[in-house]
Amino acid sequence: MRVVIVTESFPPEVNGVAHSVLRTAEHLVRRGHQPLVVTPAPARGATCPPHTFGGSEAVELPVVRIPSVPLPGYPQVRIALPSRQLAAAVAGHRPDIVHLASPFVLGARGMQAAARLGVPAVAVYQTDLAGYAHAYRAGRGLGEAAAWRRIRAVHRAAARTLAPSTPAAQDLTAHGVPRVQLWPRGVDSVRFHPRHRDEALHRALAPGGEVLVGYVGRLAPEKRVDLLAAASALPGVRVVVIGDGPSGPGLRASMPGAVFLGRRTGEELARCFATLDVFVHTGPLETFCQTIQEAMASGVPVIGPAAGGPLDLVAHHRTGLLVPPRDGAAVARAVAELAADPGRRAAYGRAGRAEVTARTWEAVGDLLLRHYAEVLAEHRGTPVAPPAAPPAVVEPVAVVEELPA
Numbered sequence: 001m002r003v004v005i006v007t008e009s010f011p012p013e014v015n016g017v018a019h020s021v022l023r024t025a026e027h028l029v030r031r032g033h034q035p036l037v038v039t040p041a042p043a044r045g046a047t048c049p050p051h052t053f054g055g056s057e058a059v060e061l062p063v064v065r066i067p068s069v070p071l072p073g074y075p076q077v078r079i080a081l082p083s084r085q086l087a088a089a090v091a092g093h094r095p096d097i098v099h100l101a102s103p104f105v106l107g108a109r110g111m112q113a114a115a116r117l118g119v120p121a122v123a124v125y126q127t128d129l130a131g132y133a134h135a136y137r138a139g140r141g142l143g144e145a146a147a148w149r150r151i152r153a154v155h156r157a158a159a160r161t162l163a164p165s166t167p168a169a170q171d172l173t174a175h176g177v178p179r180v181q182l183w184p185r186g187v188d189s190v191r192f193h194p195r196h197r198d199e200a201l202h203r204a205l206a207p208g209g210e211v212l213v214g215y216v217g218r219l220a221p222e223k224r225v226d227l228l229a230a231a232s233a234l235p236g237v238r239v240v241v242i243g244d245g246p247s248g249p250g251l252r253a254s255m256p257g258a259v260f261l262g263r264r265t266g267e268e269l270a271r272c273f274a275t276l277d278v279f280v281h282t283g284p285l286e287t288f289c290q291t292i293q294e295a296m297a298s299g300v301p302v303i304g305p306a307a308g309g310p311l312d313l314v315a316h317h318r319t320g321l322l323v324p325p326r327d328g329a330a331v332a333r334a335v336a337e338l339a340a341d342p343g344r345r346a347a348y349g350r351a352g353r354a355e356v357t358a359r360t361w362e363a364v365g366d367l368l369l370r371h372y373a374e375v376l377a378e379h380r381g382t383p384v385a386p387p388a389a390p391p392a393v394v395e396p397v398a399v400v401e402e403l404p405a
Contacts, residue, residue, distance in 0.1 A: 001033040001372065004090050006110030007101035008127075010039035010063065012046055013076070014263060015218065016290045017102045017126050020185055022051065024099070025061050027365030029053040036093045037061060038086055040068035040078040040106060064089040066106065076218075076245065080106040087113045095119055097372050102126040103154045111157050120379040122371060123158035124183065125151075125172060128308070131222065131285035148175050159375045162368075164288035165309040183368060184312070186361030187293040191267075194299030194353065196274035205259055205275070210238035211339040214276040216269070216291045219245035223283040226251060230332035231280070232258045237339055242272055273298040277345060278338050281310065284325035289313060293359065296320075296352030301345045303334045319352035 005025060009017040021037065028035040030053060042048060048065070052058040066085055068078040080086075086106065090098065090113040098114040098121040100107040107123070114121040130147040155161045155177045162183035163169035172180045206212045213231060217223055225247060232239040232255045239258040241251065252260055264272050273279070279295035280303045288309035295302050296313070302320035304310035314320045321338070323330040338345050 001028075001097065001369075002093060002095045003028055003033060003035045003097055003099055003372070004038060004093050004095040004110070004114075005035055005099045005101060006038045006086070006090075006103070006107055008040065008080075008104055008106055009077075009102070010037060011051070012042055012048060013078075014265065016185075016288065019290065020126070021101050023186065023361045024101075024365065024368060025051070026053045027361060027368070029059050029061065031365070031369065033369075034093075035061065036089065036095075037063045038089050038106070038110065039063065039065055040080040041065035042068075042078060043070065043075070080109075082109075086110065087116070090114065090119075091117060097122060097376060100124060100154070100158065104129055104150065108150070108154050111154055115157065120159040120375050121157070122160050122162060122375055123155045124162045124164075125155065125168060125177075125180075126164060126287055128168075128171075128285040128287055152176050159379060160371060162371060165312040167308050167311050168287040181371065183371060184359065184364060185288050185290055185293065186364035187290070187297050187356050187359050188361065189297040189353075189357045189359075191270050192273055192294045192297035193270070194274055194349070196267075196271045196298070198271050198275050201271065201275045205240055206238040208238075210236050211277045212240060212275065213237055213278045213280055213335055213339070214240045214242060214272070215280055215282065216242045216264075216273065216294070217281070217283070219243050219247040219251055221247060222285050223247070224326060225282055226254060227282040227326070227328040227331050228258070228280060229254050230328045231335040234332060234336055234339065237335060240272075240276070242269070270298070273300060276300050278303065278335060280331060280335065281305070282331060284308065286310060293356050296356045299349040299353045301338055301348030302352060303331065303338070315351070315355065319348050319355055 007021045009015055010021055011018050025035045051061040066080040066083050068080045071077040071079055086109050098119055100110050100121055100123045103123050111121055130144045161177055161180045163172055163180055164184055169180050169182055215225055219225055228239055241258055242261045242264050244263045273294055279300045281289055281292055284305045284307045286309045292302050292304055292313045302314055304314050305325035306322040307325040314322050316322045321334045323334050
């Protein structure tokens with residue numbers, strides 16, 4: 001199968017969209033398919049090493065990078081400029097299907113290119129762009145309603161929209177997006193593993209024996225890392241923040257007792273995850289939340305907002321705690337609760353690890369291939385066998401007792 005993946009983000013950028021696209025392309029190669037990635041070019045001077053898969057018979061992933069400019073106010077995000085290069089790349093690859101990863105600007109053009117060729121497109125919803133528009137106040141004319149109009153326009157043209165979580169699928173359907181189905185994300189439970197816990201690193205980060213409470217991700221307004229401020233002031237707790245972004249300077253000023261490690265990747269990131277005693281994610285706009293899965297795979301209990309993707313991932317009072325979104329006091333209470341109970345932390349960590357070990361990227365990749373096959377069969381008017389069950393997810397929690405009525 002020949003697949004063009006049009007993505008708004010790709011390595012060397014570090015985020016959920018870029019990572020899932022890379023793992024998707026890797027799986028396609030390993031299954032004998034031929035992917036091509038089209039993505040905005042990174043900032044001038046950024047290193048773009050080749051991506052090769054397949055061991056001794058390595059296959060280099062072809063990547064077409066479209067000229068881009070930085071998003072105003074957030075230069076780490078690149079926006080592709082209008083270019084004939086996209087249409088030429090799509091047509092030149094002669095795809096059977098076009099995969100649009102978090103489509104918005106480049107993805108919308110990719111949809112148009114697919115339509116001109118008469119090729120079906122699968123649109124993967126990964127970013128709550130309407131929520132982001134609200135979080136950034138949309139000062140330059142893009143409001144929440146306008147973002148939903150854009151989302152509907154792109155996704156209605158797709159043969160199928162794949163949502164990463166039950167809440168995301170429900171949100172899309174409620175806003176008029178048709179043909180929505182679930183496609184979650186995998187996690188590497190070999191890389192992220194409790195055995196990578198480093199007691200020497202723990203002592204260095206928490207020299208007084210404090211409970212180490214960590215956040216991993218972008219430091220940006222929509223992530224609401226500021227909600228950790230009250231937790232960082234708790235006695236016996238040391239907050240560690242891993243990541244970078246435009247909110248970094250303000251967060252350092254508001255949480256002088258926290259440790260900021262900057263961006264970490266690879267084995268170093270896995271070691272940081274496993275060394276935490278508690279993982280906290282504060283962002284209320286997550287359509288999935290990959291870092292929660294990575295913390296669970298690392299055997300670390302998690303605290304997350306009772307909104308969006310975390311509702312599918314966190315089993316309240318079994319693998320972690322769900323708290324009302326945008327409530328710093330609730331985050332601090334949950335942190336204090338777990339900090340005071342090492343037995344619960346250990347039990348939640350074990351349960352979380354057991355919950356995610358079956359959610360491999362291989363299983364998730366094969367489910368994506370099933371979606372492709374169904375879309376192609378519908379496009380060609382041929383029958384298709386009953387669908388396979390997706391990797392298991394935790395049933396969403398209906399109500400968390402701390403939530404206001």
